Amino acid sequence: MKPFGYLRARSTAEAVRESSAHPGAGFLGGGTNLVDLMKLGVETPDLLIDISRLPLDQVGDTDNGGLRIGATVRNSDLAAHPAVRTRYPVLSQALLSGASGQLRNTATTGGNLLQRTRCPYFQDTSKPCNKREPGTGCPALEGAHRDLAVLGHSEHCVATHPSDMAVALSALDATVQLHGPDGERTVPATEFHRLPGDTPHRDTEIRAGELITEVVLPPRPDGAGSLYRKARDRASFAFALASVAAVLGVRDGRIEHAALAFGGLAHRPWRAYAAEEALRGAPATGETFERAVDAELAAARPLRDNAFKVGLARSLAVDALAELAADS
Amino acid sequence: MDPSRGRDDGAQQPGATGDRSTLTLHINGTEQTLTLDHRTTVLDALREDLGLTGAKKGCDHGQCGACTVIVDGRRANSCLLLAVAHDGARITTVEGLADGDRLHPVQEAFLDRDALQCGYCTPGQICSAVGMLGEAADGFPSHVTTRTAPVSAPAPLDAPEIRERMSGNLCRCGAYPRIVEAIEDVAP
Numbered sequence: 001m002k003p004f005g006y007l008r009a010r011s012t013a014e015a016v017r018e019s020s021a022h023p024g025a026g027f028l029g030g031g032t033n034l035v036d037l038m039k040l041g042v043e044t045p046d047l048l049i050d051i052s053r054l055p056l057d058q059v060g061d062t063d064n065g066g067l068r069i070g071a072t073v074r075n076s077d078l079a080a081h082p083a084v085r086t087r088y089p090v091l092s093q094a095l096l097s098g099a100s101g102q103l104r105n106t107a108t109t110g111g112n113l114l115q116r117t118r119c120p121y122f123q124d125t126s127k128p129c130n131k132r133e134p135g136t137g138c139p140a141l142e143g144a145h146r147d148l149a150v151l152g153h154s155e156h157c158v159a160t161h162p163s164d165m166a167v168a169l170s171a172l173d174a175t176v177q178l179h180g181p182d183g184e185r186t187v188p189a190t191e192f193h194r195l196p197g198d199t200p201h202r203d204t205e206i207r208a209g210e211l212i213t214e215v216v217l218p219p220r221p222d223g224a225g226s227l228y229r230k231a232r233d234r235a236s237f238a239f240a241l242a243s244v245a246a247v248l249g250v251r252d253g254r255i256e257h258a259a260l261a262f263g264g265l266a267h268r269p270w271r272a273y274a275a276e277e278a279l280r281g282a283p284a285t286g287e288t289f290e291r292a293v294d295a296e297l298a299a300a301r302p303l304r305d306n307a308f309k310v311g312l313a314r315s316l317a318v319d320a321l322a323e324l325a326a327d328s
Numbered sequence: 329m330d331p332s333r334g335r336d337d338g339a340q341q342p343g344a345t346g347d348r349s350t351l352t353l354h355i356n357g358t359e360q361t362l363t364l365d366h367r368t369t370v371l372d373a374l375r376e377d378l379g380l381t382g383a384k385k386g387c388d389h390g391q392c393g394a395c396t397v398i399v400d401g402r403r404a405n406s407c408l409l410l411a412v413a414h415d416g417a418r419i420t421t422v423e424g425l426a427d428g429d430r431l432h433p434v435q436e437a438f439l440d441r442d443a444l445q446c447g448y449c450t451p452g453q454i455c456s457a458v459g460m461l462g463e464a465a466d467g468f469p470s471h472v473t474t475r476t477a478p479v480s481a482p483a484p485l486d487a488p489e490i491r492e493r494m495s496g497n498l499c500r501c502g503a504y505p506r507i508v509e510a511i512e513d514v515a516p
Contacts, residue, residue: 001367002349003365003366003367004367005346005347006366006410008413027411031408031410032390032405032408033370035408035410036389036390036408038367039389041358046387048366048413049409050412050413052413069336074402075403076463079469080466080467080469082479082480085469085479086479089475092469093471096470096471096473097471099461099496100390100393100495100497101403101456101459101463101470101495101496102396102403102404102405103390103391103393103404103496105403105407105459105463106408125344145471227475234445235491235492236491236492236495237496307478310344
């Protein structure tokens with residue numbers, strides 16, 4: 001690991017100021033991904049600005065019945081929070097389906113959003129990777145890409161975003177609050193992560209010096225239920241091959257509200273707008289669910305070894321919607 | 329000892345931008361003040377600087393759980409914790425679980441059930457189990473907790489719950505059945 005300086009930020013303003021003054025600096029939250037990537041030589045900050053003790057560790061109601069989640073709230077605390085379990089079960093379930101008990105106790109909300117892909121080429125500095133070193137190429141296109149993207153990828157990058165939490169936040173229409181050198185701004189969770197295009201080194205829309213301070217959930221749509229389903233290579237402690245976050249509201253047999261997002265399929269949580277369009281106003285039946293999910297997955301462009309993900313995602317989504325409809 | 333490691337008075341306090349800082353860790357109830365390279369993990373500080381070799385270095389990437397210790401009441405992978413960021417933390421390692429000559433109930437259960445083969449993962453398994461029992465008592469749900477389970481009540485621990493909650497600890501000997509039995513013995 002490369003030597004680095006360490007600074008414990010006493011305020012958000014100080015953290016942002018120091019980050020802007022040191023272009024090689026990185027923010028340290030729980031460190032579960034960052035420290036690992038530093039050991040691998042993938043991340044090489046020359047200064048760590050520790051933001052883990054800033055007063056950003058609270059979960060609280062917003063004025064309109066939503067929920068405000070501080071950036072340093074630990075994943076395990078968020079998953080166990082009564083408001084999350086009762087009003088946003090999809091978020092609790094997504095968090096609990098990721099990582100291990102130890103990692104969830106350490107990892108933060110902001111850090112979960114900013115974790116990097118687990119593409120094996122990205123994590124191996126002896127290999128080319130356009131995300132790690134722009135312009136060097138993407139060996140995953142022809143190489144070990146069984147776990148990688150089937151939607152929204154480019155000839156430059158086929159990585160997937162590894163977060164489960166972010167998939168739930170996408171389906172919940174959360175917003176991400178950023179504090180930067182030019183002040184504060186809000187980015188919808190659905191637009192926070194990027195598609196790779198020809199700039200795969202940029203995972204998100206975050207700008208230099210910006211710090212995530214909180215994530216805000218809007219009020220739960222009236223009567224809507226939500227859940228998270230995930231398929232992986234072992235029963236626990238593994239990244240998603242495919243996952244789905246679903247929010248569904250049904251009245252008198254018709255779908256009033258539908259939000260669907262896929263994980264493990266793309267460079268960002270894949271909000272399924274085409275499926276939602278097909279769901280809204282339609283009868284809450286298995287036939288509707290299949291037609292809607294197929295409308296979304298028609299855009300899939302599997303690689304040589306990962307076409308199985310499309311069928312897997314289809315089954316997860318159709319089952320999730322059927323379960324929510326049965327509960328409503 | 330590597331001269332770049334260990335106790336000395338020449339380093340700057342945390343908040344400095346040098347390569348080293350002086351920090352205090354409360355390990356098993358004993359205050360330890362150390363001057364460490366910022367790259368030092370809690371695991372390396374325990375093993376290399378404090379001679380506490382109970383926590384093991386398995387994968388060193390947070391994937392195996394052999395390094396599990398309890399930090400401020402919650403289990404964590406000490407291989408991923410930078411010591412400098414944990415200045416002031418209260419850390420319990422497997423060496424600190426027993427009360428004098430009386431083993432912790434989880435340690436006793438591992439002996440009673442012979443819940444190990446080579447033993448390399450055992451300190452991490454035991455610290456993880458102690459932390460996990462605390463989480464369940466505090467009402468933390470798991471991936472297999474039923475959706476209708478009461479919120480904020482202690483989570484009941486049957487074998488599927490124990491397996492899910494202990495999935496961050498690998499045992500390459502495959503002693504899992506006995507590990508689950510040992511934890512079931514202690515679970516409320």
